[in-house]
Amino acid sequence: MKTLVILLSLSIAGCVTVRPQQRAVLADPIMQFEGDPQANAQLRHAIDNREGSYGGGGVAGGGCGCN
Amino acid sequence: MATALVLSSTSARAQVVQFDTAHTLYHESPTRSNMTVYTPGVDLAVTPADWITVRAGYEADIVSGASVATKAGPAYQAVNPGADVITTASVHDVRHAPRGGLTLRKGDVAYTFVYNYGTENDYKSQSIFASARTEAYEHNTQLEISYARNFDLVCDRVQAVNDRPPRFRALEDSNGCFTGSDPTRTRHPLSIDGLQGSWTQAWTPTFATQLLYTAQIVDGFQSSPYRSVIIAQGLKAQEHHPENRARQAIAARANLYVRPLKLAIRITGRAYHDTWDITSGTGEAEVEKYLFEGFRVAARGRYYRQSGALFWSDDYTGGNPPLGPKGQYWTGDRELSPFSSLGIGLRLTYNIQPEPKPGGGTGRFLGIFAGLKLGASADAMQFYYSEYTLAGEELGNARAYILGLNLSALF
Numbered sequence: 001m002k003t004l005v006i007l008l009s010l011s012i013a014g015c016v017t018v019r020p021q022q023r024a025v026l027a028d029p030i031m032q033f034e035g036d037p038q039a040n041a042q043l044r045h046a047i048d049n050r051e052g053s054y055g056g057g058g059v060a061g062g063g064c065g066c067n
Numbered sequence: 068m069a070t071a072l073v074l075s076s077t078s079a080r081a082q083v084v085q086f087d088t089a090h091t092l093y094h095e096s097p098t099r100s101n102m103t104v105y106t107p108g109v110d111l112a113v114t115p116a117d118w119i120t121v122r123a124g125y126e127a128d129i130v131s132g133a134s135v136a137t138k139a140g141p142a143y144q145a146v147n148p149g150a151d152v153i154t155t156a157s158v159h160d161v162r163h164a165p166r167g168g169l170t171l172r173k174g175d176v177a178y179t180f181v182y183n184y185g186t187e188n189d190y191k192s193q194s195i196f197a198s199a200r201t202e203a204y205e206h207n208t209q210l211e212i213s214y215a216r217n218f219d220l221v222c223d224r225v226q227a228v229n230d231r232p233p234r235f236r237a238l239e240d241s242n243g244c245f246t247g248s249d250p251t252r253t254r255h256p257l258s259i260d261g262l263q264g265s266w267t268q269a270w271t272p273t274f275a276t277q278l279l280y281t282a283q284i285v286d287g288f289q290s291s292p293y294r295s296v297i298i299a300q301g302l303k304a305q306e307h308h309p310e311n312r313a314r315q316a317i318a319a320r321a322n323l324y325v326r327p328l329k330l331a332i333r334i335t336g337r338a339y340h341d342t343w344d345i346t347s348g349t350g351e352a353e354v355e356k357y358l359f360e361g362f363r364v365a366a367r368g369r370y371y372r373q374s375g376a377l378f379w380s381d382d383y384t385g386g387n388p389p390l391g392p393k394g395q396y397w398t399g400d401r402e403l404s405p406f407s408s409l410g411i412g413l414r415l416t417y418n419i420q421p422e423p424k425p426g427g428g429t430g431r432f433l434g435i436f437a438g439l440k441l442g443a444s445a446d447a448m449q450f451y452y453s454e455y456t457l458a459g460e461e462l463g464n465a466r467a468y469i470l471g472l473n474l475s476a477l478f
Contacts, residue, residue: 017205022272025324029418030331030355030363033267033277033320036416036442039473042091042106042126043446046469050095050450052373052402053339053347055263055281055316 085112087124089473097450097465099457100155102132120170122181128162136237138399139297140382141459142390146300153457156293160241162187168196175202179213188241189222189292194259209267217259220245223292224305225253232395235305238292257287273324278317285312296399298383298392307396309378314341318349330356339373345403347373361418369410369448376403381454389454401462404455412446412469438477445470 018026029035044057086109093104110124136156144152168181177200185192198213222244226235243249261283269275290306297303318337325332335351348371355365378396381404385391419439421430429437450465 017207018269018272020205023206023269025273025326026269026275028324029416030357031275031322031324033275033322033333036089036440036473036475038087038089038108038110039091039442039444039471042089042108043444043469043471045106046091046093046104046467047448050402050448050467051347051371051408052341052343052345052376053316053337053349053371054283054314055261055339056279056318056337056349057281 083114084478085114086110086476086478087112087473089471092470093467094469095465095467098460098463099153100133100135102130102134102158104131105129118172122169123167124165126164126166128160128164128187130158130160130162133157134293135399135457136293137295137297137303139458140380140384140386140390141456142382142386143297143300143384144458145386146384151458152297160187160189162190164192175206176200186245189238189244191220191245191254193218207269209265211263211265211267213263215259215261217257217261219257219259219287220254221257221288221292223253223255223288225251232307233298233302233304235307237295237305255288257285257289259286260284273326275322277320277322279320281314281316281318283314285314286310290398291400294399296383296397298397300384304397306398306400308398309343309396312341312343315339328356330354343403344377345373345375347371355414361420363416363418365414365416367410367412367414367446369412370407371410372407373405375405375454379403379405379454381456401452401455404452406450406452406455408448408450410446410448412444414442414444414471416440416442435478436476438475440473440475442473443471 025031034040048054088109090108091106093102095102106126106128108124108126110122112120112122114120133155135153137152137154139152162185164183164185166181166183168179170177170179179198181196183192183194183196194215194217196213196215198211200209200211202209222238222241224236224238243252245254261281263279263281265277265279267275267277287310289310289312290308292305294306295303296306316337316339318335320333320335323332331354333353333355335349337349339345339347349369351367351369353365353367355363357363376398378393379398380390380393382390383392383397417440419432419436421432421437423430431437432439446469448467448469450467452462452465455462
């Protein structure tokens with residue numbers, strides 16, 4: 001928790017930066033949080049319809065399809 | 068990897084049209100029911116200038132199976148031995164959902180607007196979505212806030228004027244739901260307001276995190292109109308849920324690239340709570356690795372656990388706690404019962420990035436593609452219901468299989 005607070009403070013102050021020439025790995029598809037948005041949304045849609053929870057992944061709606 | 072990134076960056080700048088298609092097949096066949104849902108989707112995005120992207124898409128849910136139409140618990144079954152009190156009904160429906168939107172960019176800020184329309188035999192949906200995203204600290208920090216609003220309509224059976232919920236009867240089928248020709252059909256409104264904020268942060272050249280918060284307010288008819296619950300001896304009533312539900316979730320995700328092993332590790336944790344008193348926790352882990360240039364394989368695992376809704380009971384007719392009536396609401400929905408699930412999956416992704424032209428500019432694969440990505444996934448989920456039964460019979464084989472295929476092409 002202490003480490004998180006320190007990292008957060010440094011980030012907000014703009015002290016923690018990854019320079020553009022250091023971003024090769026971060027920009028690679030393997031490091032994307034939503035690499036395949038459409039496929040991820042469909043998987044989430046299927047799982048959401050079988051659970052009582054929702055959220056933490058996206059807020060777009062568009063119907064039920066959940067018989 | 069650096070070469071691939073340069074190519075990716077080059078093609079992204081030259082990108083004019085992006086086509087995406089994804090297909091998901093969901094199947095489960097637990098005791099007394101089964102469900103197969105095929106979900107195809109296509110999206111087309113055109114970026115005529117750096118400051119604007121216009122999108123159009125379509126998705127469908129083709130649903131086929133049999134679901135539980137009348138739910139009873141062990142106490143009722145014990146009083147009525149020999150009677151088969153659980154009934155099922157076949158389900159066949161298609162949800163069509165076209166959508167369209169655009170993204171506008173100015174500097175480090177992007178605004179996205181999307182409109183969704185959904186129609187199926189017993190449900191209509193319209194939703195608007197708006198988001199704003201910005202970057203700061205040399206692109207190391209991304210902040211996004213979004214809002215979505217659904218204006219939905221749910222078909223139901225017209226109930227007798229003097230009847231109250233314990234006497235309500237379930238909808239038999241979806242015939243005449245939105246044709247206006249059947250006087251025994253009515254429509255209930257359902258509105259959904261959703262707000263989400265996210266903060267994505269790059270901490271080091273190989274480590275990034277994301278924090279998400281989602282809030283949602285649901286107002287309107289939220290029961291399954293087709294499902295009945297036996298709530299007393301000789302009394303079967305349509306499922307009756309509260310009309311209001313406020314839901315909140317917070318999720319934290321971390322991505323770490325391990326250079327010596329050349330693989331990425333993703334960890335996600337999510338906590339959820341709503342005013343129906345469902346509390347849940349989700350943990351996900353994924354490991355992804357390049358096997359060769361452009362080809363990645365990922366293995367993932369997921370654990371989920373939730374408590375039951377405040378008004379959940381496996382048998383409203385009586386019995387020892389936790390059975391018995393739970394106030395003015397009742398449900399036969401197993402997704403509102405306490406349960407846990409365990410999922411494992413595998414995903415394969417292949418990126419084809421053409422060589423750039425010798426004189427500069429974007430190269431083309433097969434003469435037309437500026438980039439091509441293929442993906443395939445397979446997941447299996449096992450559900451463990453701690454209280455839900457079908458008249459005392461535990462739900463066996465509660466296992467779901469999910470297959471996915473997707474393709475993205477840049478022109």
